[in-house]
Amino acid sequence: MLTNPLTKNVTDQNVAADLGRYLENGGYRGWRKAHTMAPDKIIEQVKDGGLRGRGGAGFNTGLKWSFVPRGEGSPEQKFIVCNADEMEPGTFKDRLLMERDPHLLLEGMAIAAYAIGASIGYIFIRGEYHLAAERLENAIAEAREQGFLGSNIFDSKFSLEIFVHRSAGNYICGEETALLNALEGRRAIPRAKPPFPQVSGLWGKPTVVNNVETFCNIPHLIELGVDWYRGLGRGEDAGSKVFGVSGKVNNPGTWELPMGTPIREIIEKHAGGMQDGLELRGFLPGGGSTDFLGPEHLDLPMDYDVIGKAGSRMGTGTIIVLDNQTCPVGLVLNLSQFFARESCGWCTPCRDGLPWVVKILQRIEDGEGLPEDLDLLREQCQRIGPGKTFCALAPGAAEPLQSALKLFEQDFIDHIENHCCPYE
Amino acid sequence: MSSLLEPELIEVMEHSNRDSDKFSGPLTAEEKEEIDREASHYENKSSVGLEALRIVQKHRRWISDDTIQAISNYLDIPVAELESVATYFQLIFRQPVGKEVIYLCKSASCWVMGCDRLQKHITETLAIEPGQTSADGIFTLLETPCLGDCDKAPVLMLGEEMHRNLDESAIDDLIDKKKKYHADKSPD
Known part of the structure; x- marks a missing residue:
């Protein structure tokens, strides 16, 4: 039974699986099958499969697709967009998938496009991913030549063109409505929701935006079915x-593992445990915008709702480990500097609140913090939290901060009382 | 990313850039061809502004006022709109940069693995802070969000090339190699 559908074509060599190798390993079988299915059935299968968005939010992918208006009276032009703007601190999974197996992404996008009735797809890739963009462009050319993309695919009426859009920086482009503005050639500032992109997205047309890894799940989910797909997970997901x-x-x-793999197994078995002489203080389970968890959470399975109940988010599933000789205040300062710099400046709590957080953390780290600074930071977490801002960037910034204030409170106090960073 | 370039240095670099026609003036046939190819992916030309800036910058190293005007004329996008995009995106440079741009990853994983130490080393070696260009005009140092290579931290990107698992001596080798390359090359 296939257990590594996402990375089965990934080898030790840093080369992309070309179309020949991709086909030998069963490539484009999912697309061939999907093409004989009714679009509604595909959406239903993806929904029943329980695939949740791998970009971080974890929304049911089939459900997301089902919001696209279909049938008579719906707009003829629809778009499928791949969010390849991987810029979450500590996240390095989409780069691997795009560089090593670009056809898997194209196949997933083709099936999604057919399901929602889109004839144009864009891969919105961050400007720094030169190699991935090049390999995707080569793969698109190969797939067009062999008739997996282009006009009248499999001698049917369905046509699909996929284009690579190279962006030019800015973390906020990963927010799907900011991404759409950037794709339209505007400043990447998030849009108000509703309307949601599925109804009014790119140039006002129905659009589905999914993460790279989400699309990569689709081909085998369609080919091998719901039971096989659900059986891959070890826990709820x-x-x-x-x-x-x-x-x-x-x-x-990076390792492809079943959903629900315990965190301890990922860190100790696969990542080989802590370096000599170091202990684990805590970790961010899924990138820079997730809450810190501590050693007491190591036995939790990596499932969306389990990590959610523990007070964090699974996010991108790429864990950043904090050891006992690295300053937690310094790490939170680094993260806050990142979010402050990446704020698009549109709404006040984010534009002004994040630099304020940086200023407070910097003075604490420099040994010039005041006893009242901790309350001030806690207050800031509320002011930039969910519901107070236009998009999720500032609430994401609050997550590592608010959890560090709880988990590592004594470190903050030591910085303030001893007027220095104890780790230097 | 704010620029800390000295006004005198900007003047020198702008002057040297003006000397060579390729940094300014109307778009070349090659640039137009590349922009047209990207524009064919969109319903209308106004969507291709950012990609046009990126393409032209690839040829001219940075985007001058003249260049913005040239792109605006070609795509029929108002200068103000192009400018709003050009100043928004981090990888579009509205000020001169060196021949080699060092993008030092400053994100969480690289920070844990010691990127601050590397930055200090680069700053001492080249006498530039982030946002500045070395006196010989070769290197510009920029801090960048996560480069997505966190298992090989600390990392940096030099131009389009990733360099991983870095330490001070690897940085020295990199700088020496680039210095030598530009010393051997005929001046441009």
């Missing part, structure tokens, strides 16, 4: 996932 670990562990890297 279905499918497999590319998990990763970075920080001071012995063997940092």
